[in-house]
Amino acid sequence: MKDIPTKYDPQKKEDEIYSAWAKAGLFNADENSAKDPYCIVIPPPNVTGILHMGHALNNTIQDILIRWKRMNGFETLWMPGTDHAGIATQNVVEREIAKEGLKRQDMGRENFLKKVWEWKEDYGSTIIRQLKRLGCSCDWDRTRFTMDEGLSNAVKEVFIRLYEDGLIYKGDYIINWCPRCGTALSDEEVEHRDTDGMLYYIKYPVQGKKKLEKENEDYVVVATTRPETMLGDVAVAVNPKDPRYESLKGKKLILPILKRELDIVFDEDVDPEFGTGALKVTPAHDPVDFEIANKHGLASVNVMNPDATINSVGGNYEGMDRFECREAIVEDLKQRKLFVRYEEHEHAVGHCYRCHVVVEPRLSKQWFVKMGPLAKDAVRVVKEQKVKFYPDRWTKVYLNWMENIRDWCISRQIWWGHRIPVWYCSDCLKYADVRDVDINGPGGKGVYVGKDAPKACPTCGGNNMEQDPDVLDTWFSSWLWPFSTLGWPEDTKSLETFYSTDVLVTAQEIIFFWVARMIMAGLKFRGDIPFKDVYIHGTVRDATGTKMSKSLGNVIDPLDVIKEVGSDALRFSIISITSQGQDVFLSRDKFDIGRNFANKLWNASRYVLMNLDEDVLEGELDAKALSLSDLWILSSLNDCIDKVNKSLERYRFNDATAALYEFIWHKYCDWYLEISKMAKDKKTTQKVLVKVLTRSLQLLHPIMPFITEEIWQKVPGKTSKWITTSEWPSREEKFDDSEARENMELMIAVISALRNVRAFWNIGQASKVDVVLDVSSSVEEKLLERTTPYIEQLGRCSVKEIGKNVTRPEQSVAALVGGVKVFVPLGGAVDLDKERKRVEKKVEELGKYLLSIEKKLANKAFTDKAPEDVVQKEKSKQERFRAERANLQENLAALQ
């Protein structure tokens, strides 16, 4: 008799167990191992972040895979780490110093960065701690950070290689500019939101016309959503085929307010259908306009400062914020009778993904990566299925993006990040602002690209080299993650062993940012794919379907859930409600699934372990010596093993939880445990109980690591010290006895039928009923005789007679189970009306089914074309229904 606490306390136990695992070094991977490697690289969370439900789902999935493979004998490496999240982290620290009234510019670059590092030291391990709390079995000794020396070295190496290959360039283009963060963003970092805006119609006078009477003769009307950008207009463009504007050839327009002279240019790209068909051209603030301007050799006029206030070009508007200026300009135009009208206009407006401020398209000198050449191979490997997406539909999304890929703006005007490894010589290059230096200038003179600061200018030998002030996009380090974390550019044993990794588990939001770029980087720098499978799980949303985010305040904090029900329950719950790739709609009560299941498992284990004789334990089970129920539960276990394996192989995690839930709860607990209470062969039963329990624990361990380990530790005579490193169960064919299963199922059906009759006729639990069993074969007779004790106990009855053609007891009803009729005398007063109603209803139902079956069988096409077994099934179904119907009617007659 073992003493096992009635309640399991996840709060206390989960921490204890995790420490024990860590101490035993169970998660450490050995690159020199002879075993097959299996590697997953964690999608690095933001170093300033805290664990949210998305992380919980993402990491639970990875942990399930890693633990499953570990138990299957693979040398597993789950590579953890965090990324420095340039803009986000800098924003956090800036907010922090703002409390002391400071700006980063006041502190200076060096001091500010010191502050960020301090912040990272203080808070950067929060998310790591939380991942441990979730149970993640990462090899924490290998934890990497994108700003580590090794990874920084990889970043520089990559920059230099791309530069030397001509795939990195610097130039003036329209980029997405976040006025609040004060930096350029890549296209992927802009979130487009449909916004109800206005389309403003404005008159631009034709040069020399005093009175503005006739449209397209005295003036032209242009339509714009952003009137403030007119300060930067250099032309008006119309479609050459547009008859309305033919007469304007050779004429000029006057920009209202600023009185700038504007060309009229004719360009095919202008859509005559939109607005008035006349497009104001603002090359410095719109990508389309920029292109048109380039084609027609027009200059650009930048009208904004980095913070999106109007600069000196704007005259009276100088210093105004862009939206303030918009209103002011509209007002002024109205005054001057140049404003025609506005209409409501919905359009997509870009917002910064970090601070959500409206992004400003802005002409600026930035660094770019040429993506076309990199994308080619990345498209190929996916088309050739070397990299596979699960679910498959993401393949199309990926390919569509890849095939229309645009160059990647990688420079950021912030301080926290990998500084661009380029130095300029102020002696060779005369520049006012170092950021404006054009590296594509004459022969690259005075420019140095390398890992470390040059001692002297390679061109003139001078000592006045200044490093480019910008840093690189954080994703420029993340895209190297699968190999940089393994030691690249060094040729390490880790790389050799674990690259390519096996699977990447991530959310759809990150396909373009990260997945696609990792594939490109892997192929370019390692010559091989970074991972074979990409599993895209759903987005975690709240009950209303909104994405969970801190700013919306609709989050369910996983740590709160863990506090309440434990990490195991959180994991089991979230996995069981997540079907492949479908979004997850969460609410608090969902976590009861896991909590209740953990409770059930704990109590069942208590029962098994408490009633164990000391000398039971191991020893092979002889299939021939096993009872019906033993064989039944053992072969059901075989099925469960198959289902779990198959589900995990196909990334169908909820199927695995469903199979385990069904097996452990409804087969093992509901039936086998109950039957075990009256087993004759105690020793064998105990052996089976323990065997099935330990196997179940193992199968469940990847999903619920803690409680399974806790129970495992209490199992006597276990084969492995830790369940974590125990050998994954495999099916044992010798227990697959289909006859035993059929018989057991018949017994279960008989008992269920008895219970049904009892409930329907309100025969109280306390009173035993007498039962007579009528069988149609001697096999059934033998079986029922053998299992009488179980039927009596679980069906709460006393079996009076078993046989062929037994006499039906007076005033009895019969439940029909296969070929067995279960007669239950009702005794006392019988409510005939009640029975009649029930019978009528059922007969009607059965009649419906029978009719459809008859129709089917009468159809020659069906009997000819359908497979034999399907037809046979229909026939036996028909027989069954007929027998059932006859039985019901007999019941009614017998009671009258």
Added chain:
RNA sequence: GGGCGCGUAGCUCAGCUGGUUUAGAGCGCUACCCUUACAAGGUAGAUGUCGUAGGUUCGAAUCCUACCGCGCCCACCA
């Protein structure tokens, strides 16, 4: 403007390559049970024209088409 996903029991959802499903689970609901592992439990039960309309097929919740609702992603129409 393109692409994708979803509409199945009161609620939240499973249901993979058409026929072992007389459409399932969990929660909720009803009735009866503190049966010595578990009331976070046990037993039994009720509730569905599988969004609508067509089509393919001997056979469709499952495949095709259109439509209606809901949601997401991508896109330089100012």
